[in-house]
Amino acid sequence: MTGLPEVFLRRVGGYGIFFAACVRSTFQHGVRWDRVLEESQKLGVRAFPVLATMAVFVGTNLAIQGHAAFSALGAESLVGMFVALGGVREVCPLLAATMVAAKAGTEMTAQLAVMRTKEQIDALEVMAVDPRAELVTPSLLAIMLVLPALTIISIALALVAATGVAVFQLGLQRGDFVDYMMSNITVFDLAAATLKSVFFGAIIATVSGYFGFYSERGPRGVGQATNQAVVVMCIVCISVNFALTSILYG
């Protein structure tokens, strides 16, 4: 019988070892920047359309909810602030992370798990090529580079969409709305959102890498690894988000 705590500890330990091995392999075998670039491009191009759509509609709804809450109080100026605080500080970083986890994270886990199953990872090892440097680190760096960029873009899109709804649908004064919104977004906020997204990127990439790299062989192993990776990524990201918000704004 293996109890849940034991499985948990073994997983955490295994993840730690995997993470350390990735860092070590980066120093030992260098970084395949060509692969990083290739992965970044793929990731950016793939995640952008869905993320952009979601960011736009998050912006619209923040504006509507802000309006519903504050106009009754006669504090319509607070709508812009609501959009700024919610969108920039919380929703957009998580939204971008979720999209990258769904697109790039799952793909990375599944791909590694298939390669493990078909002995392609073993084949790399036998060819004296470090499979982490070849397969994991490039995706890891790509995700950590692209996710902050996607986060900033999604923030911009959400703000523009919110402004559109506020002005054309809710009939707010554009100048006032934008002023209030922008005055509540500081450089610190943007830096904090970027910092969050770097953390999320690291979590998504290493967790999906870990579950794929050590998946059990066979089709069941591939499915299992992908499922577990998604669950763990989401839980860890949302917990880290809480911790970071507490530290940065608490």
Place this chain on the structure above:
Amino acid sequence: MAEPIVRFTGVRKAFGDKVVLEGLDIELPRGQTSVILGPSGTGKSVFLKLLVGLLEPDEGQIEVDGVRVDGATERELFALRKKIGMLFQDGALFDSMSVGDNIAFPLRRHSDLDDDAIDAAVALRLEQVGLPGIEDQMPASLSGGMRKRVSLARAIVMEPDIVLFDEPNSGLDPVTSDEIDALIGRMKEELGISFIVISHDIVGAFAVADRIAMLYNGALVAYGTSDEVLRSQHPFVRRFLARNMDLPDLESP
């Protein structure tokens, strides 16, 4: 005998409760072809994976070309593996790369040949395995036997000192199979490569082998030249050979 290329001493390997190899002692000769025979599931593939350090033995020592494999550091293993080419039982071609890129992969990583020289080497190896001109195809579009031959080409492209083949002939027609056997013979003569070949094809095994080892139930039940193995009185060896070679089966009534 010259220093053996591979030496297993008291090697034991189990997965959970299932003991695959137990107290295995074997020495394989340098510059010759050793064929490992045995029924399915006896641990022939495990033997090769132990040899290259993909698996760690539970007990015993493994030496390859004078290097201790068990407990070796990654650096030591990688240095050794640069001298080894391996064909996995299911090919293990990289799905995301074309046939040409698959075969070129070790060259791009470990040699300083330019692109033209690499292309030429790839073309030569593909021709040797009877598949000229398929560089641009993707592994997924190949038949099982073709994939096997492509990964065979990848295993020998570096002209390694030691070549490990996990069932190079399975899934091949008899003519192609003979061509592969002939290729093994030629490369051994011309390049002095030590081949370690796992096989189900007993007739082919006796054709290419300098040494034959037979594994059964986790142990070595016969080892020697083909003549020696043919003369073995071990009941399992008799049975295994009789089914395949029209030899009298001493066990059956």
